[in-house]
Amino acid sequence: MGEFELIERVFAPLSCSDTGTGLVLGVGDDCALQAIPPGHWLAFSVDTLVEGVHFPTGYAPEQLGWRALAVAASDLAAMGASPVCFTLALTVPEASVDWFEALARGMQHAATSFGMRLAGGDTTRGPLALSVQVHGLVPVGQGLRRSGARPGDLICVSGPLGNAAAALHWLSTPAPDARAEQLLASYHHPVPRLALGQWLQGRATAAIDISDGLLADLAHICRASGVGASIDSATIPLTPALRASVGDEALTLALYGGDDYELCFTLPPGLQEALAREAPQVCTVIGKVSSGADILLDGQPVMPHGYDHFGAQS
Amino acid sequence: MGEFELIERVFAPLSCSDTGTGLVLGVGDDCALQAIPPGHWLAFSVDTLVEGVHFPTGYAPEQLGWRALAVAASDLAAMGASPVCFTLALTVPEASVDWFEALARGMQHAATSFGMRLAGGDTTRGPLALSVQVHGLVPVGQGLRRSGARPGDLICVSGPLGNAAAALHWLSTPAPDARAEQLLASYHHPVPRLALGQWLQGRATAAIDISDGLLADLAHICRASGVGASIDSATIPLTPALRASVGDEALTLALYGGDDYELCFTLPPGLQEALAREAPQVCTVIGKVSSGADILLDGQPVMPHGYDHFGAQS
Numbered sequence: 226m227g228e229f230e231l232i233e234r235v236f237a238p239l240s241c242s243d244t245g246t247g248l249v250l251g252v253g254d255d256c257a258l259q260a261i262p263p264g265h266w267l268a269f270s271v272d273t274l275v276e277g278v279h280f281p282t283g284y285a286p287e288q289l290g291w292r293a294l295a296v297a298a299s300d301l302a303a304m305g306a307s308p309v310c311f312t313l314a315l316t317v318p319e320a321s322v323d324w325f326e327a328l329a330r331g332m333q334h335a336a337t338s339f340g341m342r343l344a345g346g347d348t349t350r351g352p353l354a355l356s357v358q359v360h361g362l363v364p365v366g367q368g369l370r371r372s373g374a375r376p377g378d379l380i381c382v383s384g385p386l387g388n389a390a391a392a393l394h395w396l397s398t399p400a401p402d403a404r405a406e407q408l409l410a411s412y413h414h415p416v417p418r419l420a421l422g423q424w425l426q427g428r429a430t431a432a433i434d435i436s437d438g439l440l441a442d443l444a445h446i447c448r449a450s451g452v453g454a455s456i457d458s459a460t461i462p463l464t465p466a467l468r469a470s471v472g473d474e475a476l477t478l479a480l481y482g483g484d485d486y487e488l489c490f491t492l493p494p495g496l497q498e499a500l501a502r503e504a505p506q507v508c509t510v511i512g513k514v515s516s517g518a519d520i521l522l523d524g525q526p527v528m529p530h531g532y533d534h535f536g537a538q539s
Numbered sequence: 540m541g542e543f544e545l546i547e548r549v550f551a552p553l554s555c556s557d558t559g560t561g562l563v564l565g566v567g568d569d570c571a572l573q574a575i576p577p578g579h580w581l582a583f584s585v586d587t588l589v590e591g592v593h594f595p596t597g598y599a600p601e602q603l604g605w606r607a608l609a610v611a612a613s614d615l616a617a618m619g620a621s622p623v624c625f626t627l628a629l630t631v632p633e634a635s636v637d638w639f640e641a642l643a644r645g646m647q648h649a650a651t652s653f654g655m656r657l658a659g660g661d662t663t664r665g666p667l668a669l670s671v672q673v674h675g676l677v678p679v680g681q682g683l684r685r686s687g688a689r690p691g692d693l694i695c696v697s698g699p700l701g702n703a704a705a706a707l708h709w710l711s712t713p714a715p716d717a718r719a720e721q722l723l724a725s726y727h728h729p730v731p732r733l734a735l736g737q738w739l740q741g742r743a744t745a746a747i748d749i750s751d752g753l754l755a756d757l758a759h760i761c762r763a764s765g766v767g768a769s770i771d772s773a774t775i776p777l778t779p780a781l782r783a784s785v786g787d788e789a790l791t792l793a794l795y796g797g798d799d800y801e802l803c804f805t806l807p808p809g810l811q812e813a814l815a816r817e818a819p820q821v822c823t824v825i826g827k828v829s830s831g832a833d834i835l836l837d838g839q840p841v842m843p844h845g846y847d848h849f850g851a852q853s
Binding site for chain 2: 249251253254255256257258259260261263266267268270271272273275276277278279301303304306312314316323344345346347349350351352354356358360361363365368369370371372432433434449524
């Protein structure tokens with residue numbers, strides 16, 4: 226079976242075009258075609274996962290399929306976009322049908338959960354890597370950017386942090402304990418905060434998804450907005466499983482560890498009650514935007530270095 | 540210098556947002572934002588180039604930059620789309636600023652030639668590979684598909700074939716001769732037939748770009764359209780440099796060799812004169828669409844096997 230046949234057969238269930246979502250033409254031609262409804266902009270983002278860098282060698286293909294789409298869709302959440310479709314650029318060392326089918330299953334599970342269709346792709350031979358580009362919609366003139374945070378805004382996160390970073394220690398353990406299971410789930414099965422992102426549209430002043438670490442990603446907001454931040458470490462949400470598993474390291478992992486894919490956003494203080502009452506997700510206020518340029522943790526300046534793919538301190 | 544700073548600095552010249560083209564928000568946020576003008580659909584396609592598979596190890600980064608964008612934009616040409624912007628998912632083993640700058644230079648050269656902007660991307664550490672996703676526009680209801688070829692249509696190609704395949708022999712030679720130079724230019728500097736593709740919009744019944752080889756790509760049109768084809772080998776355009784360089788192998792390379800990125804399209808016979816008189820590119824009629832399922836070369840059935848990334852015969 227050649228490349229084209231393999232792709233068509235295995236990925237066919239994901240790729241049905243659907244005029245309801247605007248995907249006029251999906252997989253199988255030189256380009257896909259997407260209709261953008263009046264009053265909307267296209268929002269798009271691409272994320273690459275490389276074996277041995279972003280996931281361990283020999284990682285289960287079904288988990289990889291979920292993870293690759295979830296990580297990419299998290300950028301739509303951070304922009305407040307409603308998801309539509311995605312492309313998959315897949316590089317694999319060899320073409321095992323079983324492996325492809327498991328990957329497609331995991332990806333289809335994610336695609337169904339997020340309401341997305343496979344629109345196109347490219348499959349090539351080479352070291353294992355996936356680049357997923359996601360397409361979503363935002364109302365014209367909107368889109369949650371990183372640049373709108375203002376002094377006095379509340380800094381919020383959409384869920385507990387540090388679990389995925391702690392899970393890295395467990396990835397190669399064949400039979401982890403119950404605590405490890407919960408941490409591993411955060412790594413294997415990140416959930417993009419799509420509903421929350423859309424709710425934040427027109428409410429939050431800035432947003433980002435936490436892929437590189439809370440402080441590193443908050444630093445992106447601060448730099449883009451020309452502001453500083455003050456964080457209260459006691460308010461950062463940590464799971465009991467994380468505390469039990471790593472003890473005093475929990476806060477460090479929550480501050481610097483990546484791969485959580487929760488949202489970090491800034492909100493005018495007047496909307497705190499609405500956030501608690503109406504938002505589709507329990508969020509936590511962890512600090513406040515300041516007029517300086519520093520990020521203060523419990524009053525002390527901190528360096529926002531998190532996970533950097535080139536290993537440098539930013 | 541960290542990943543983010545490096546990308547921002549080196550790729551900044553390519554990434555200016557430009558409301559004239561609809562790119563509302565470019566590199567630097569969670570998503571890019573694109574406005575689609577009324578009456579248009581978004582056309583998009585992704586292509587991956589892997590070191591050692593699609594280009595030789597140690598390939599010059601400036602040539603790689605041109606090639607990566609040209610190859611991807613060729614799919615816009617095959618759809619008759621007008622180009623707008625692109626994303627770059629770049630995986631590199633190490634971050635040399637010189638290498639990045641040369642890559643960006645080659646890519647900017649291509650982007651300027653094609654009228655495209657860098658809209659976003661992702662840079663990661665790993666084995667060298669580039670996935671480029673291109674965005675273009677087609678009028679609503681249009682788009683050159685593979686599926687519209689009808690018996691009696693003329694089969695045309697937009698330029699000489701086989702040069703890029705012949706160049707593969709020369710890629711590792713330090714000082715090739717003058718003939719080789721011309722063949723190498725076809726490989727290093729493919730030119731997507733964007734103006735021709737747009738001219739063919741509403742005229743051609745089917746189109747594809749020749750990336751896998753003339754017969755392999757024509758077979759995609761035939762399969763999608765439910766037709767056969769009859770090709771006259773004597774009409775296939777070959778350059779004198781190719782004939783001089785490989786002698787009797789020239790036709791084989793033109794039929795089966797990939798990487799030419801000329802368009803292959805089918806045209807109602809009544810438009811042959813308009814093609815010769817008005818098209819922005821000299822095209823050649825090489826055969827005719829038939830009602831069968833076979834591809835005949837000088838009356839004999841041929842297998843359309845070309846370059847397949849999984850090495851199988853399709």
